[in-house]
Amino acid sequence: MSEKYHNNFLKEVEEMVEEGEWVKMCMQCGVCAGSCPLGPHWAHPPQEIFMMIRAGKREEVLRSDSMWMCTSCYNCVVRCPRKLPITHIMHGLANYAHRLGLSPKNQPTQQFATLFWNNLAQTGRVNELKLSLGIYFKDGFAQGVKNAMAMQSVGLGMVKAKRLNPMELFGGHGVKDKTGFHAMLKKAKEIEDRRKNFA
């Protein structure tokens, strides 16, 4: 992909990343970094990511786990004096890095995001029990049992409060028109892949 852009990473981001055309608007004030609830955990806060993009640091940006720290709280968006949709740019960069296979190995939020999407794409609605078990068991069976045991009291409390149904394991909620729903998502992905040259 980088060949196509003659190593112009800014141009690549503008064309391939969701809301990427906004990157050049950043004026480096750093309000986003100071507004982020997970600010201390970013190796490169948003304004630094923007500058790195402009400086052509393709590998450093796409392999960074910084974007994966975004909790989608939109604090940076509403405070940005230039009104950059920072949350979406971070989402876009994370998605792009993931699609290129460059996101950090075993990044927990990337793994959770994949579990979440696959979970909803299957039936059209989220199955919370399978989603929770999926995250507990992501590092294998033994670790999964350990994780599930550690969260046992929470799970039982939820069942007691009628906010978790053990029977969800054997089916659960979903849309009725699964055929149409799956065909729709397949087509949407096809179009996006074509537009972004992933096809």
Add this chain to the structure above:
Amino acid sequence: MAKKTYSFYPGCSSQTKASSDNYLKSTNSMCKYLDIELKEIPDWNCCGASIGYAEGGELPRITLSARNMALSEQHNPGMDLVATCAACWLSTRESKERLAHSSQTLADANTALNEAGLTYKGNQAARHMAEVLVEDFGFDELKKGVKNPLQGIKFAGYVGCQTNRPFGLAGESFENPVYLDNLIEAMGGEAVSYDQKVTCCGGALAFSEPEKSQKQIKDIIESAYDHGAEMIVTPCPLCQANVEIYQGEVNKRFGTKFNIPVMYYSQLITVAYGGTAQEAALDGQLVRATKLEEIANKK
């Protein structure tokens, strides 16, 4: 007041025996008292939430919301689409904006929707239930229905992120929105002033990055306690779940002794309107709201 009818998008967490089952139950009760009819969008699907971005990408995510809006337009014409979940509302409204601003996104989404025999037109507003209460009723009107005021209870109104940003309610500030406090006061309760009203609970990262998120949850609860709150009240199902469910984990990690009920505004309104504990789904709390139960059981 005349009956009001809305096209309703309950969302995944509000389904029977899902994590905000109590939100849906109390919303239904609240709407019964307010003479609101909620016409559920037939066969609605998940909005993709915010975490859907990483695997789903842009168009598939927007298409998810477009399907819900197309179904709503087709089956519930002439009504506003109303969501109770912050993420459902945000995704729907955001998608609506993207579809309005880009003719290519609109054409692409409709090509995908066509596979399910649907077309998106974009002729319905996408609103949050809090907007319905504040804008279509207003605090004076809401006050009229109060039978059992929530007197003597101190609440920390926790607005959180996605009901507040990037859209929020018209005329409210992002840093200190006051509608939830006004709603608490309208029900006869006391809204405490505290500094973590719009702090992020960690969102989906409560699952993937528990350590980092639980620090957020700790800050929110600590501030609520420090300012005298006996309960927290929120309009967001993920805020509710994260702040309530992980109190045990937070206590283990930080040596705190938190045990504070985290409620929905719809539960407060139902109780204040004379609803039973069952109608307000007070049995759906992990940390029981004893003071609200007492008011609800007092006949």
